[in-house]
Amino acid sequence: MAFPEPKPEKPELPKKLVQNLECKQGAVRAVRFNVDGNYCLTCGSDKSLKLWNPHKGTVLKTYSGHGYEVLDAAGSFDNSQLCSCGADKTVILWDVATGQVVRKFRGHAGKVNCVQFNEEATVILSGSIDSTVRCWDCRSRRPDPIQVLDEAKDGVSSLRISDHEILTGSVDGRVRCYDLRAGELYSDYIGSPVTSVCFSKDGQCTLAASLDSTLRLLDKGSGELLGEYTGHQNQACKLDCCLNDQDTHVGSCSEDGRVCFWDLVEGSLALSLPVARGTVQSLSFHPAASCLLTATGGCIQLWREEAFALDDQVFG
Numbered sequence: 001m002a003f004p005e006p007k008p009e010k011p012e013l014p015k016k017l018v019q020n021l022e023c024k025q026g027a028v029r030a031v032r033f034n035v036d037g038n039y040c041l042t043c044g045s046d047k048s049l050k051l052w053n054p055h056k057g058t059v060l061k062t063y064s065g066h067g068y069e070v071l072d073a074a075g076s077f078d079n080s081q082l083c084s085c086g087a088d089k090t091v092i093l094w095d096v097a098t099g100q101v102v103r104k105f106r107g108h109a110g111k112v113n114c115v116q117f118n119e120e121a122t123v124i125l126s127g128s129i130d131s132t133v134r135c136w137d138c139r140s141r142r143p144d145p146i147q148v149l150d151e152a153k154d155g156v157s158s159l160r161i162s163d164h165e166i167l168t169g170s171v172d173g174r175v176r177c178y179d180l181r182a183g184e185l186y187s188d189y190i191g192s193p194v195t196s197v198c199f200s201k202d203g204q205c206t207l208a209a210s211l212d213s214t215l216r217l218l219d220k221g222s223g224e225l226l227g228e229y230t231g232h233q234n235q236a237c238k239l240d241c242c243l244n245d246q247d248t249h250v251g252s253c254s255e256d257g258r259v260c261f262w263d264l265v266e267g268s269l270a271l272s273l274p275v276a277r278g279t280v281q282s283l284s285f286h287p288a289a290s291c292l293l294t295a296t297g298g299c300i301q302l303w304r305e306e307a308f309a310l311d312d313q314v315f316g
Contacts, residue, residue: 011246012305013261013271014292019057019302025050026069028295030240030282034075037286040293041082042300043070049084051096054293054302063094065101072114076121081138083124085112091126093138105136107145113238116161125166127156133168151176151185157238158196167206169194175208177220188223190216195238201247209234209241215252217264229262231269242285251292253280259294275301 025044032041039060042050049063049070067088074083081102082094091105091112110129117124123146124136131152134145154171161167166178171193177186192212199206205226206218213234217227232254239253244261249270251261259280261271276296284293290305 010248010263011244011290012307013244013249014290014303014305015271015273016304016306016308017301018304018308019054019300021052021054021057021300021302023050023059023298023300025062025298027298028281028300029069030072031284031293031295031300032073032075033284033286033293034079035077035287036079037288037291039075039079040284040300041073041075041084042295043073043084043086045069047086049073049082049094051082052300054300061096061099063099065092065094065104066090068111071112074116076117077119078121081117081121083115083117085115085126087111089128091115091124091134091136093124093136103136103138105134105145106143107134108132110155113155113157114159116159118161119163125159125161127159127168129155131155131170131172133159133166149178151187154193157194160198162199162203165199167197167199169197169208173210175206175218177206186220186223188218195234196241196252198242200243201245207241207243207250209239209252211235215241215250215262217250227264227267229260229267231262231272232256232258232260237279237281239279239281240283242283244285245288245290251283251285253283253294255279257296259283259292273303 025048026046030043040054047066051061066086070086085091089108093103108128112128114127127133133149135147152170158169164181168176175188192210196209215229233256241252249261257276259273282295292303294301
């Protein structure tokens, strides 16, 4: 008789503080791991964008070119370029090595909340308070966007891209998924202003954070509500949500100075991580390890699992 396989151990969540870095760029509006998790970007209220090795605690470069605070940034798949957006209504394409502005895209009518590259880093997508998502061609000299998605009835707060989909969250309370292969738009009504969205790693689900202090896990195909996660505080600010590197837990910033993680299947609170006194503004989960970045005030923090020792640093 064959015995059933033992239930796989749930991965340990990051709760050990290994770095606390003062960014010296005003308030940090967003922190983002790069594609392989070796580096990160911080967006400052002092108009600057900085590139770090957070594992070693070193700043590698500062990018200056925005006219107002920087609100979001992303790195290209090959780490050669960055894109960023800000309250100056612009989207900027940067050369990582030289720190130079390659292109500055203007066209949004209000501050730009979120920015992403497509998989090949040939197109930049940006979502704005002006209710549009604009698609910019990185290789062309055309000043106007190649496409404008204007279905949102209020500001676009968050966007994510897969190889054939664009996922957006809007203050109008809807999560929209544009299927570029099928030429179809799927829209799910959350009801409360959506502040952050993301895909699960397997691409089957979407996670949305909204201003009713609730995270919701939706089936991407049917729109069915698979899970609701509460216990954090999010009623006023645009805060990030995420899934961990193995899709076993969902996480969110909180306005009471914590980061919360819930068991994806059971919905139970698995970790309440005290980070700071004020709001935890932003977070980013490492793409392949139990490793978390948080941003609060003018600092970022790097967290690892309890068993992690600084001498078994595998990055950098």
